Amino acid sequence: MDAQSLLSLTKWLLVFIFFLVIYSMALVLRLKKIDPFKEWNPTKINGGLMMLFFIVGTIAAVWSSAYWFPKFALVLDPASEHGVSLDRMFWRTMIVSIAVVVVTHTILFYFLWRYQDRPGQKALYYPHNNKLEVIWTVVPAIVMTILIADGVRNWHDIMDPDEATKEASIDVELTGRQFQWDIRYPGVDKELGQAHVKYISGANTLGLNFDDVKTHDDILATELHLPVGVPVHVHIRSMDVLHSPTLMQFRVKMDAVPGMPTNFYFTPSVTTKEMREIKGDPEFEYEMSCQQICGGAHYNMRRVVVVETMEEYQKWLSEQKAFYTTFKEMNPGMDEGKTADAGDIKEIGTLTSTN
Amino acid sequence: MAESNITSDFHLEVGDHGHDDHHHHEQGFLQKYIFSQDHKIIAKQFLITGIISAIVGITFSALFRLQLAYPDTAFPFLESLLGKWAPGGIIKPEFYLAMVTMHGTIMVFFVLTAGLSGTFSNFLIPLQIGARDMASGFINMLSYWAFFISAVIMFLSIFIETGPASGGWTIYPPLSALPQAIPGSGLGMTLWLTSMVFFIASGMLGAINYITTILNLRTGGMTMDRMPLTMWAFLLTAILVVLSFPVLLSAALLLFMDRLLGTSFYLSDIFIGGEVLHHAGGSPVLFQHLFWFLGHPEVYIVLLPALGISSEVISVNSRKPIFGYKAMIGSMIGIAVLSFIVWAHHMFVTGMNPFLGTVFMLFTLIIAVPSAIKAFNYITTLWKGNIRFTPAMMFAVGLVSFFITGGITGIFLGNAALDIPLHDTYFVVAHFHLVMGSASAFGLFAGVYHWFPKMFGRMMNPRLGYIHFWFTFVGLYLVFFPQHFQGMGGVSRHYYAFTEFSFMAEFLDLSKFITYAAWFTFVGQFFFLFNFIYSIFRGKVAPANPWKSNTLEWTTPIKPQHGNWPGEIPSVYRWPYDYSKPGLKDDFCPQHIPDEELDYEDGFEPPKPVKPKEPAQTEGSKE
Amino acid sequence: MATTGLNMAKRNYIVHPHKFNLWLAIISLIMVFGGLTSAYLVARSMVKQPEFFDIPNLLWINTGIILLSSFSMQFAVWRVRKGDEKQALIGLLLTCLMGIVFLFGQYSVYQEMVLGGNYFVDPMRADDSVSYFYILTGLHGTHIIAGLIALFFALIKTGFKMYKPGKKILSIEMTATFWHFLDLLWVYLFVFLLFTQQG
Known part of the structure; x- marks a missing residue:
């Protein structure tokens, strides 16, 4: 037996003896009908x-x-x-x-x-x-x-922000899945292309509909970059179960509901750099989390959010590659025998978003 | 009465039981203690099942608090306790969620609904309104056994291969509908739903009986405005159960179909486990609407009985009439009615129509008004009282404190705009654990300490009661007050570990503190457990009316037999809160003693009754 | 015994407690079906383009049958009150028969629905109105079965002359109340289904 287990054994023994002493004391007092706390009121x-x-x-x-x-x-x-x-x-x-x-x-x-x-005191009948x-x-x-x-x-x-805000806003789409966030930017055409679970195949995990030309310049990112002072229209989707993208420092939260796209408008007003100064923490990052229970790794759906000036944002955006290009490189010949026909693009998504 | 000929067979039936008691007819053990139709035995069955459930429920919380405080530390004993769910002594994330779900389900439904309302509605309703038993003893027995089966199924689900339900006690689909999403949504969830079907059946059978009994079987003179507030609370609770539980049944039925037959009531456009599911056209938000239509009244199903019990206990032990009896009833009715039109305040950020958000915010914040009335009335009842600190009284007062501190944060969460940041953070956890969890648990404790002498004919040890109170009161505040801080720091609910986000990691120390406090509270409960079991067998024999209370239950023999009163049921001559009435020798004035038999102080001219009220002629209640 | 009986007479009865229990149970059933039909409406409001299906015409006949059965049920209660067991028995038997015919009718409706390509679980449909149709009618059907069981007991009690006119007729009265409720519930569901299928 090593010293460690001996020590722990002694500890438990002491606890046991302690309770034994208390118990026997109580027993003695009980047998002798002594009440040590009799005077206590x-x-x-x-x-x-x-x-x-x-x-x-x-x-x-x-x-x-x-x-x-x-x-x-x-x-x-x-x-x-x-x-x-x-x-x-x-x-x-x-x-x-x-x-x-x-x-x-x-x-x-x-x-x-x-x-x-108190003895003799009578309460007030009220x-x-x-x-x-x-x-x-x-x-x-x-x-x-x-x-x-x-x-x-x-x-x-x-x-329900005013029309001006809606007009001026940039679009970004957050898609929740077990257990990560997919971030999609609309690219140069400033419009998000169509996406639905039924188009999911291989590397196209977001289900972009490549028949819709608007998807061709869409960008998938691993960090959420936002320009300061510009309204952001967040489109929120879920692939599987409920999620809730939460940008805590921006007071943004809206559930991601499978089958029912939701959205949220907000305007970031402090860049990451400025916030680092305010907090006095050079390591500080804005973080995005999930706040609707979604499974085992619910606690770990982290994405970094970067708020920067418009120039920095544009520069970052221009460095990103459109997903369609990457996808084509991985799947050469995917377009053969298939022509993009606008007629194929039907109204999809059976549920209307309520806002 | 006109229908007396039709109803006479019922009288005979109940009268026969009374007849049996005169001759001390012995029933078999099975009939007396197991398949009993006597409301007092059924109440004890509910209480004991509730206590066992509570032990399981709070043990879960004590264990998962360890995980929150020490996310990376291995506790070898956990492996021996939980087996494959804690390999190497570290709880698996899936099982963490399972424990949270079980904790919530067990505490909300089995402990605070069945254990609280089931116990005291059954025990007190016939005794306090002066009835021999419930309207239907058989239905009452069914109610308990449905609850028992429900509890057994739920506890069995903990031991199955894939683990118990893990989608949170609100079981939002699709998480709860898809076994691919989390292992607990397999067989565990099926058992959860089966268990809840039995639970709903139990709740409805019980509630139907409570309402009928209170409305129909009151003794002579017991008009609605002479009922103790406990009765009003139980009546309103039962009405809430009858109206809200069926909707949960509908919700559960549709979820069953989605899970077992593959319909798409709640499911749409899902890609999981590498394949696209066929479901289309359903909506998870629909489930939330149906669930919270039950879920919000459920909060008051849990809370109202506790408020009723505390009204009674506070009045008795401050030796004063409850302040504003009618206002108390009015505010309880207000709360009950409003509870049906506020459900969507749980859903502000679920993508629901924002206009609905405005409406629901309006109704939600209005609830603050009746709640405020209740809180102020409690406090005024204490004013110039003669407060006796019995353990029951201390728990009742603790309830008032929790009701205020926990309730006040409701104004933040009921405000749709503020709910955006606060939703699903620890702020919510703190809020409902204080106002619904702690306050109701204190109502339960107050009730047990207060009516234990009536239940078992013996007194509980008050000193252990005080120790238990201080452990619990201080402990619960230490657990839940700091959780507001975590909430304001953005720490999220249902998180297995706070280590992944830097803003949450800052609260790790606080998390440890909360865990210590939780264990402190947990240990304190053993004083109660010991006291409860010990006093059943070895406690001091109780006097007939230990708290000098006015209500009818204390006019029965110390251990009432089947039928409650060996002779005639006493009639009632006044409301139950005539404590310290000027002119009377005693500081209480039981409901069943006529004015002319009261003991007046020397030189006090008793008021001449304007119209002598003969209870035998009281036909029908005043409603 | 005498004292207890005397004391009992002072009760504040409105209706007999067992009847009161039944009414409360009916209220909770109303809440079940109310919950389901409002769920249907909410679900419908969320779907962009609801897909309609034809309600089988057979349902009109079923509705007629269940409505008629209410009359025969009430007839039986009146006869029992008068102490005329024989005619009451006929009324009850008729009610039972119509209940069973109704169930078979509903079964044929399901067959017709399935033949028409309206399945309970249909991955090809974009909404779940058909699923709701089956849920609502099916749940009502199970309650009809419960009603038939109650009728069966009333039948036996009438057959063995266990009802005392003017006194012990509680169970047949309660059966009748429940049966009328199922009848009205069906009318509500039928009208509801008719209107929701017309956009």
């Missing part, structure tokens, strides 16, 4: 503990919030335009929430401590007070109305 102790819990809890909550605050990347330092107003709304709601929790808990724990059972009820119906209702109004406005702005 449970009401006083618990009332006091409630107050203690409140005080220590408040301090702990404040301290820990302050400690973790700089890491709240989901609600601080937004990197998109709508993120600014979202974060503002978040913190407004947060202030309301903190106020409610602090006020109610102060009263709750004060009452618990103050109105402990079954109802309609004025009070009205107050705490109306006040939350008003607060809620304000928050709803704010929420509706923001929700509308994000989900």
Whole structure:
């Protein structure tokens, strides 16, 4: 037996002896009918503990919030335009929430401590007070109305951007599959070609329909590059199960639904470089994740997102090769005996996207 | 009554049971404890099955918390425990998801629905409204056994080759429909659905019975506005069950068809495992609509009984009438009604029509109003009370605290715009674990501590109860409060490890802390378990009315037999919350004692009743 | 015993608890079919171009049969209340017969559908309206079978004169309620299917 296992054995033995001692003590006390805690008044102790819990809890909550605050990347330092107003709304709601929790808990724990059972004390018979009820119906209702109004406005702005934004936007398609994201750019014609699972064959894993000439210049990338300050129209597809492309720092999230393309508009407002300065972290990268449970490697669907200036973006884009070209090189002679006929391109995708 | 001739056979039937008790007719063991039709035995069966389920459910959480805290560390004991699911002591990602799914399913359905509502609805409804038993003891028995079969199937599914269902407790297709997507979606998912069909049957049989019993079998004088709030809570819960569970059945039926026969209700345009599937025209979003039409009321099916129990416990132990009895009922009705028109707030970012998002946000945030009323009423009930810290009271108060802290984050998540970033992060996890998980669990504990003397005729040890409370209360806050921080850092739900993303990796330390807290809470539960089992056999024998409560259940013998009251069922003369009524000698005033028999203080002129109310003539309820 | 009986008379009955249970069960069945039909509508609204199929005309006849059976059922209940078991028996037998004929009718409808190329699982179709047709009618059919089982028991009870007029006729009344519900449910489903197949 080596020293290591001897040590661990001793540890367990000590624990065992500890419990044995406690158990035998309890047994002795029980047999002798001694109650060592007889003098303890449970009401006083618990009332006091409630107050203690409140005080220590408040301090702990404040301290820990302050400690973790700089890491709240989901609600601080937004990197998109709508993120600014979202974060503002978040913190407004947060202030309301903190106020409610602090006020109610102060009263709750004060009452618990103050109105402990005392001999001879009789409680106040106070079954109802309609004025009070009205107050705490109306006040939350008003607060809620304000928050709803704010929420509706923001929700509308994000989900249904104005025509100008739609016009100016660049397209990019994110396709989720187990377990990776495929990123597709429209190429020079600025239009994404048709794609559907039924066209999947060999290396054409995205199912591009090469009969549609618009697909011929489409670019597949392994990093999501976006120009700063330009609206992006994200087309979202899924190949197999539900996914949810999440660009956390941009406050972007929309489920990828098989059979039903979805989309999301947003405008990146901070480049990766600028964000590195803000965070003081030269290694910082924007990251894209999946937030809808999709299988074993759900936790590992990472793509790096790079936001750069328009020039950098154009330069990067021009360095990318169209997928069709690569595909043709791999499959020589794929077009023989087949002519691109516009009539072949039928309306596909049986489900309409609802937005 | 007009129909009394038709209903008389029913009276005879129930009366016969009472007759049996007079002569202490002995039933066989099987009839008395296993296939019992007595609501009290069935309640205990529900409770014990619920506790066993809870042990399984929280053990899962304790294990997967290890994985979240130490994603790269091998725990050899896990391999001996889980076998091939944890080769070398590291849990497989697929099994991590399976554990999360089982934890969710077991806790939501088996513990907090059947274990909470099943136990206390069965136990309290006949006792508190003054009935000999449920409207149909047979249906009630079926309800338990359907639940039992459901639980057995679910637990069996853990041990099968491909593992249990792993698509999250919400079982969104296509993940849950395609065995190619995750191994748990094979046989495990089929068993999950089968188990849920039995569970739905159990829930509906039970709920139908609860509603009928409450509406039809109240004792004389027990009008609707004299019922304890527990009864109102159970009634509304049962109504929610009757209206929402059938829809889950429809959803499950269609999913069954998709899985077994290859229809495409939820599936469309799928390429998986190297082949294109034939499914076309279905929509996964449809499933989500159907699921959440159940799923959201389900949240209140879990929560309302806990709120009812805590109302009763808080009122009894602060020796004060519950503040705003009618407002409490009104807000519960409001919550119940609203719960049916808010389901899509779980689906803001699923590609649903944005206009719907606006509507659902509106309704969702309105729920904050009745919830606020309830919270403030609880607090006002404590004001100038005479608070006795029984373990039940402490859990009830803990519930109020969780209800507020957990509920308040609902305003963030119900707001469609804020839900975009927060959806499926730990912020959501923290929210529903506090408001639905912890609060309801505290309702369950409060109920057990409070009605244990009635159930088993013995008292639980209060000291162990206090230890259990402080372990659980502090522990749960330490677990779920920091999860808000993780959520605000963007840490995602259902993640096997936080190591792959730099913004999530920053929260690894916090994750460890949460795991320690979870184990702390886990260990604390053994105090309860020991106390519960020990007290059944060796606890102090309970007095008739240990908490000096007004309600009818304490007028029965200490261990009520089949039929509950050996003689006549007491009639009711007032509402159940006359605590510390001025002029009375005692600080409570049981419902069944007529005004003229009350013990008044010297020199106090008892109020002359304006219209003497003879309960024997109370025909029909006031609704 | 006497005291218990006396106490029982003070109940706040509206209807007999077992009947009340049945009504609640009917409500939950309404929710099942309500859920399915609304699922159909939602699914339909998501499909770009719904594909229609012809509802077999035989369904009209089936509808007629099930409607008629409701009358014979109610007739039987009235007769039992009057204590006329013989005629009640005839009414019940007729109801049973029509129920069985209805089931066979539905079966022929399925045959006709399959012959017409409308399959339950059809990879070639772009929507699932046919699947919904089978689900809705099939689920209704299983409930008809449940109704027939209840009818069978009522039949036996009537045959052995176990109903006491004016008193113990609970189970036949409940059977009748359930049967009428199945009838109305069918009418709803039929109308629903007719209208959804006309764009």
